[in-house]
């Protein structure tokens with residue numbers, strides 16, 4: 001399984017095409033993201049952090065990399081809700097709003113990350129690309 005998913009984006013400062021790349025990766029069961037700008041007018045900037053990228057970056061990721069969803073059999077509802085509350089820090093009300101079997105939508109790496117965490121808790125989970 002590929003560890004990284006990378007997309008090419010425009011420079012976040014001047015908008016020049018394909019001058020930045022952004023990636024998500026899973027390192028020791030932690031979700032991470034990074035962005036590297038190598039723009040001929042703005043220079044080089046690198047950022048990285050754990051967790052989900054900022055909403056505006058995440059949007060680009062979904063746009064270029066596609067939206068994926070996590071498929072969980074409803075029979076795993078209880079252990080899965082424990083997993084997702086833990087890793088996303090959801091409140092009880094937020095967890096109660098999750099619908100099965102399509103329990104989460106996000107980037108490919110985010111969904112793969114949840115599959116790994118689910119598997120570690122004995123929950124069968126699948127990744128599916130949305131049309």
Ligand SMILES: [Zn+2]
Nearest residue numbers: 011014039042
């Ligand atoms: Zn630039």
